[in-house]
Amino acid sequence: MRTDSVGRATVSARYLTQRAAPRLTVHAQAAAAAFERSLPLTDADEVHLWEEAGHFLHQERSIEFNTLALDWLRRL
Incomplete structure (x- = not known):
């Protein structure tokens, strides 16, 4: 069994x-958002959790996503 694949949390964390x-980042699952928040963040980084969203959250909630992304880009 491989232990260096990116899907493994420890390897992913080292890479990320x-x-x-x-x-x-915008996540539909709390565990994914928590994992992202466990990594080092800068002042410019944002992690959002939209639990009710599906896999294509940028299409399902396009207005909200576009507003979020454009506001974030303006703050950079």
Whole structure:
């Protein structure tokens, strides 16, 4: 069994902590948002949880998503 695949939480965390760009993340599952919040965040990073959203939350809630993204981009 491989232990270096990105799907493993420990490997993913090591990889994701190397991100240098600001990030806006929107999750439909609390566990995914909690995992993202457990990683180092900068002042520009935002993590949102939309529990009632599905997999295509940017299409399901397009107005709210676009507003969120544009507001976040303006703050950068």
